[in-house]
Amino acid sequence: MANFILILICLLAGQLLRKVSSFPKDGHKALNIFIIYIALPAVAFRYVPLIEWSASIVWPFLSQFLVFGIALIAVWIFSKIKPIDTTTRGALLLTMGLSNTSFVGFPLVETWYGSDAIKIALLSDQGAFFVLSILGIGYATWYAEGYVSVRYLMKHIITFPPFIAFLIAISISHMPLPAWWNTLMEKLSAPLVPLALVSVSLQISFKEHFDRWSELGYALMVKLLLAPAVVMVLLSLLTNLTSLYYKITVFEAAMAPMVTSYVVASQFRLNSGLAGYIVGIGILLSLLTTAGWYWVLENILTT
Template sequence: MENFILILLAIAIGYGLNRLKIFSKEAPAILNLFVIYISLPAMILLQIPKLTFSMDTIIPIVISWLVMTISVFIVLGVSRFFNFSKEITGSLLLVSILTNSSFMGIPIINAYMGESALPYVLVYDQLGTFIALATYGTFIASYYSNKSEISFKIITMKVLTFPPFISLVIALFLMGVEFNVTITKVLESFASTIVPVALVAVGLQLQLKLPKEDVKPFSVALIIKLIIAPIIAFGICLIFGWNNQASIVSIMEAAMAPMITAGAIASMAGLAPRLSSAIVGYGILISFLTTAVVFRILV
């Protein structure tokens, strides 16, 4: 329950600060930079070394990557059909693809399915969404934020010098390593700032009344993320004959709201910041209802 309260309160605080004009217009960008350069690398260094591999990890991994891959092609096709700008397409490729598999996924799935389901949540998050954020997310932000002619070399350099990616590479080399208590506490302190800081930034950019030109991409993003993604996950389970706790958790994870950090990356990269924040903010609120519906259908 405290996670839900924090989510709603942080967005409300950001929205209130914006309405009262207490922060400068640059505040959202500064907060997003803090998340990308400090909070997220700390989270990666903290969580990735804890990963362990087993047969139980296969279902969440397969579903997470297939859902993201298929969703990418849907976003590209829809963006081309509606002739969305490069900026909007880049935004949708982040916030419509990357799911809020941990901060929303953990409390929601724990509430519906109990603690026994949480290991599958962590596998989906860390071996699926989390790695995709550091690699795919870095690539999309680099490619779509560049308004000039770009080359493979430029994109490669941006990916290789992006703090979350650097942290991922370091973390993979540290798999199985146990940090001492001091290092762990420091990393936990920085990592814990991701959600409140990123959500306040979302609130600072949130507009209750969307501009007319944002309504179409906004609707497309949430339909793909909250409706089509879990349908894809359900279809994958049918194809492979998966009908167990791991498959139900994976479908629920696919149905979660857009990832908060994906919105922060989109905003930092200049990919329709106002639209990206609206998709994340409203997506979180709407997902409370849609995940309940998905769970009722599954069980």
């Protein structure tokens, strides 16, 4: 319950800080720098050595690619029902296909399943990072410019600090580490949840005029309900995952749209207004829908 209250307090704090005149309008950028360069790498160093390496670990990673594939199909279907321009297609694809597996996912996973489940959520987060870096940026470039630069994509991947930390953490996972190591990584990663949630809230605005309600409703239905349902069914049919791996993989697939999807939409001049609303409302709504998914996973399904 404490973690759930923390989520609400941090989201409220971000909105209140937006009204403080002395608070920098781009203050979230400083928080994001700490998160990306310090907190997320510390999470990798803290939890990757705890991962039990088996065939099961590939599914949390691959599930995020499946979510993006579902989004691709969903955009194609919607464009057949309602003609939309290229920038709107790009915004829908990014917000439906990219999951907020860390900034929102980690605190919600910890709230419902405990801190031990973070090591599985971290695998989903790395999958989401690759989806963003390869497919997300690639499709955004294609929608905006009509071409994709492989060199740009590769540079984006290999210079991303959490990914570098993930690789280093794998390489040292079997090495004897000093007694103070875990304590240090725990302290450095501790600010991740509150700072990430405040940063998310700082970037959400509900004051802009909006008239894309059908696109908004469709995107949230696909991201919060349809995509995790498809992942759940396919995992049941194709895998024999242990209970916790199965539940966390589906749970992370049910996360709200990634905040970075709004940033990418803005950078590539896609429909950033639509993307902002989908992300903002999606994060708030996901607090309820993920609770529903937890109930489904715990009370209806058995693996």
